[in-house]
Amino acid sequence: MKKYLNALKQVLPSLRLDYILLFWSAFFINYCTLGYRFLTSSNMLELVNLPIYIILFTLAIVFIGISISYYFSKKFFLKLVVGYFIYAASSYFIFISRNVNNPDLSPLKFLKNGFWELKFIVPSLIILAIGIISRYLFRELGLRSKFNRLGYSYTKELYLLSILTSSFAINDNKLFRSISSNLDIFLNEDLSDYFPRILALTTSVMLIGFLLVSFFIFKALSDFKSNQPSIEMAITSSLFWAVVFNYTLQLGIRTDEALFGQFIFPGGTLYQIIILFLVYLTVYVLINKYVYASVLISFSGVAVSVANYIKSNMRNEPLLVTDFSWLKQFKLILGFVDSKIAILIVLAVLASIVAIVFLRKRWVAGQIIKQTKIRLIMAASILSAFVAVYSIFVNEENKRIVDGVPVVSKVNNWLDIAYMGHMTNARYKSLMYVWTKQLTKPIMERPEDYSEERIEELVDKYTKRAQAINEERSADITERTVIYILSESLADPSRIPAVTLSKDIIPNIRTIISKNTGGLMRSDGYGGGTANMENQSLLSLPYYNLSSAVSVMNTEVVPKMTYLPSISNLYDSKNRIAIHLGGAATYSRNDFYRRLGFEKFIATDGTAFEPEVIEEVGLYPSDEATYENVLLNIDESKSQFFSVITYQNHIPWLYGEPSDVFGSSPEFTDAQNSELSNYARLVYQTDIVTKEFLDKLSQLDKDVTVVFYGDHLPGLYPDSIFSDNPELQYQAEYFIWSNHESKKLDYDYVNSSDFTAALLAHTDSKVTPYYALMTDVLDYASINQTQLSDDARTIANDLKLIQYDLMAGAKYLSRNENFFSKQP
Structure with missing residues (x-):
């Protein structure tokens, strides 16, 4: 039990009081700074008792400042700068990814686009100043020896670095604008509802979104420096690849305009990063060798991104799950690819092989996860996440999934643009969203009145209809x-x-x-x-159904399908x-x-x-x-x-x-x-x-x-x-x-x-019951009809019932061969 507790402490450093107080101090600071911005933007600042918040805010600042005094040094400051730079670069890269369809945004205009996020700079400088002053006072007052008894804690140093870095992230201008425009949390004038939302937002973003991520990143950098593979390296690398390939995938299908005022819909970028992160983490867990997994992920990510770009340019359609069946025809694929790209592919394969051979025993060699039980737990957790997402989408009703699921509900339910096709959905909801829909959506929605009795009624109806049509045809x-x-x-x-x-x-x-x-x-x-x-x-079965x-x-x-009605x-x-x-x-x-x-x-x-x-x-x-x-x-x-x-x-x-x-x-x-x-x-x-x-x-x-x-x-x-x-x-x-x-x-x-129905009419040929239906569709309920009458809507629904039975239903029509082949 003790070894599992020690493993848990690598993720949640300690349950000691000082860790808890540090977290809540940082939490309250960010709660105040974030809440202040929302209150100011919604003109509700006067409704808050500011003096109390100012006093508590000050105490929290002082406590964190004193806490870092023992750890404060040039080395600590350098780590903090590196952490901040990693955060700023990641934030900017995600921002660019979210604006890949924005023709007016130039990625190279760093200052204009807000690369340096400095909203938390004043509180951070105050904390650092308090740390320096405290360190000086401890030494001058002769309290240093007593303070040293607390001892140096590597984990606590990472914890403090993570708190400061995550605070910059929570106060990110780009994050604030995204939350303000998409979550509408500041539009409600009822403070009893307002503050719990800010509380929930600050907690989730700080604890789940940034604090743990920051901790993993600092730990991964340390492990990288010591050339030791670790779970933290795998998690950080998975996140890195997810952010990078989220951008390259969307870049391959970019356009130059907004849709419904959005360059990418709410939740689209985050959903894709999460899915890619889980996929890449799965690779690290299954292979359990850092170099092998990293080379495989980087090569496959580049390959998929390039294929997505090529297909988009050739066919105005993104790379889809079904396209992977083309791998069996690799020679044919190369025929569509520019010779320069083909050479680059070969070189990339060779480079991957060289990288594996050269690095596998020199760089972070050994197993990422040494304990089999921990590896199984991680694999089970990832699988559970995929199953949860799958079940949510499978249980979709009326094109909506259950509300309240973070990110997933937002990206699916915010606006339905399924009718616009795969390319538009991939551009504005992400490619991973389109792949998810492909893997989870039924090939056809079940008509409400579908049953064996209803199919038998249609067989009888269109048998009679065929008799009526054939009375006027001779061929x-x-x-x-x-x-x-x-x-x-x-x-x-x-x-x-x-x-x-x-x-x-x-x-x-x-x-x-x-x-x-x-x-x-x-x-x-x-x-x-x-x-x-x-x-x-x-x-004769339409794609539009x-x-x-x-x-x-x-x-x-x-x-x-068990029968193809050709x-x-x-x-x-x-x-x-x-x-x-x-x-x-x-x-x-x-x-x-x-x-x-x-x-x-x-x-x-x-x-x-x-x-x-x-x-x-x-x-x-x-x-x-x-x-x-x-x-x-x-x-x-x-x-x-x-x-x-x-x-x-x-x-x-x-x-x-x-x-x-x-x-x-x-x-x-x-x-x-x-x-x-x-x-x-x-x-x-x-x-x-x-x-x-x-x-x-x-x-x-x-x-x-x-x-x-x-x-x-x-x-x-x-x-x-x-x-x-x-x-x-x-x-x-x-x-x-x-x-x-x-x-x-x-x-x-x-x-x-409609071609076969039109062919039979053109040649004055008799029809089977099946083609009697298709003839009525052609004449009354096809795409040339701008507005359907009640009778036409009935015909259109009859077609859906027949099509559903053939493609996705119980195949009741398999017992009625005459419906397709015999002229009554």
């Missing part, structure tokens, strides 16, 4: 060949404000849209989201062909098409079927090559279904022909104008070869219908260009074309999940 979609073509990043730049093109780059596609069913499709991503468009177009935490449907949703299911498995002249493993496409029953998936690697034609335009396989592989696999004697994904217009864009095709905008940088021109030239080629492809299909005896769509805009446009029309950022061209007849239906604006 069967399975008697023709259908080709779905996802055209990578195709979206007309001329629709973007301030963009000027040297010529129309999609004249053929524009003509096709004017004569056939077509218009604009709403994309769920900007600069990315290809797999989600592909998934929705085939399954899913949880905001879902990133990639193929990897997060599809594995949880239009391809209406065709024989041997007649289902997927073509993508890239890797089959990307976005788990190989597994997706395997589960859809496609016997043939043509890709450059990862499948048994290689393309017969492969040539590049720019950096990737050309659209013409993709179309040639489609033509080579069409069998006019059969009805086939093709799912085709092009690759030509994928980022990065590098193509210089024809030189008379170019684009520009006065609002773009030279680099952005260069990207726009290269992109325009690639799309110009797509337009030409798409018309040639359709002309060849027109010569076939077999009826063929093509559903063609751009999956998203290229991520080359600055966010500011869409400020006046945010929807424009998520719109791309689409058309439905048939080789033997021309038909134009009034579907000018659709979701990718």
Whole structure:
């Protein structure tokens, strides 16, 4: 028991009276200084009995001053200066992190931004002066010998240093402004409520937030100097890495504007630092070797920060939890990375290996935690913290978690911006918050009226609805060949404000849209989201009904489904062909098409079927090559279904022909104008070869219908260009074309999940009960409807019930195969 008590004393130095009096003296000093500032700011100072507080404040100052007299020396003063500098630098760095989206704040303007926090300088100088005077008086009055009997205590010296340093932190101007603006504790004029809040705030900030942290830092510095690993070193290092990588992660996704008056929402920075701290402390506890753990943390932190930056620039989306599945395709990842960055990655790996080999026996060698029980207790404590956070978010109701949980409740409940997407949430609530939501949120909220009986009612309802629709239709979609073509990043730049093109780059596609069913499709991503468009177009299940935490449907949703209701299911498995002249493993496409029953998936690697034609335009396989592989696999004697994904217009864009095709905008940088021109030239080629492809299909005896769509805009446009029309950022061209007849239906604006319903209407084809529902959604409850009627809201809810059952529910529809495959 004694050894555990000694271990406890390393954290809580002692239960002796002098320690308790020191703490409460420091507490009262900070209670007064902090309370004075809040009272002054709220014009309530006259309501307080100042003389009593002044007397007690003075006594507390004198007591601490006398207490440090025994320890006061040049060495003590130097430690105090170092502690203050560490605090000032940390405070400033966190302040810069919180303002990473503020274009008017320059990190190098130290004085203007308040690097030197001196609000506690006067009380500290008085304390030091009293210490010096006391030391002199003890010597002159002959009391030094009696005073020496108290003895030197290393722990008490750290305790005193921690008290003084933490007092500077508590009175930090930046902290005060943050508390004032976010906690609203000074707005209540009732003093009976006011002072308990100040009391609670001072206690929590001093005891938990700073005093213990300061103690660990001073202890860690001492252990570092003596070259001995310790728990305090692990804790301090974890906090250091958390503060550093909090900044680098947010820097990688920064923008230049505030949102709802905030450059980062309340609690966002602190939440991310806490989560990173717990993760890094876990690494130290599990590895239990300081050098190994430090190298691993530093390397992984840099790697994740760089990946976050690269993905943000390429796809306007932060690094997400699901992106780590790409590690299995490391070669493909390097293909997207600049060669200079690839070299730096290799050098970083080599540097990490050298650091481990050179330092592991020379620097802080040995175990961090030597007692197994202490190590287990720490591991259990960290795990409990993660479980607590997980359970809080899992039990979220109506997009709110339980109130009153420090930091966590604030960052989640202050303002709901989930509808703005992962990037905005990561920028203003932190990347770790987005990762937390991904790991804890269900893929879809359960509709209130979901039950087996309700699903059976819908089966009956839409079976009858299909009968009514089929009375007015005569064709069967399975008697023709259908080709779905996802055209990578195709979206007309001329629709973007301030963009000027040297010529129309999609004249053929524009003509096709004017004569056939077509218009604009709403994309769920900007600069990315290809797999989600592909998934929705085939399954008809919209992304907009899913949880905001879902990133990639193929990897997060599809594995949880027992049945995939794809239009391809209406065709024989041997007649289902997927073509993508890239890797089959990307976005788990190989597994997706395997589960859809496609016997043939043509890709450059990862499948048994290689393309017969492969040539590049720019950096990737050309659209013409993709179309040639489609033509080579069409069998006019059969009805086939093709799912085709092009690759030509994928980022990065590098193509210089024809030189008379170019684009520009006065609002773009030279680099952005260069990207726009290269992109325009690639799309110009797509337009030409798409018309040639359709002309060849027109010569076939077999009826063929093509559903063609751009999956998203290229991520080359600055966010500011869409400020006046945010929807424009998520719109791309689409058309439905048939080789033997021309038909134009009034579907000018659709979701990718509407394609099959629109295809069946375009071809006058009969529907199954499932597609009867999707037809009603298309006609009455899709994104083209600005305001839903009561009947339309019922249809939208019917869709949610069906989608929930398929994706996250009890799979009641698995007993009703006719709902998906049979025309009533």
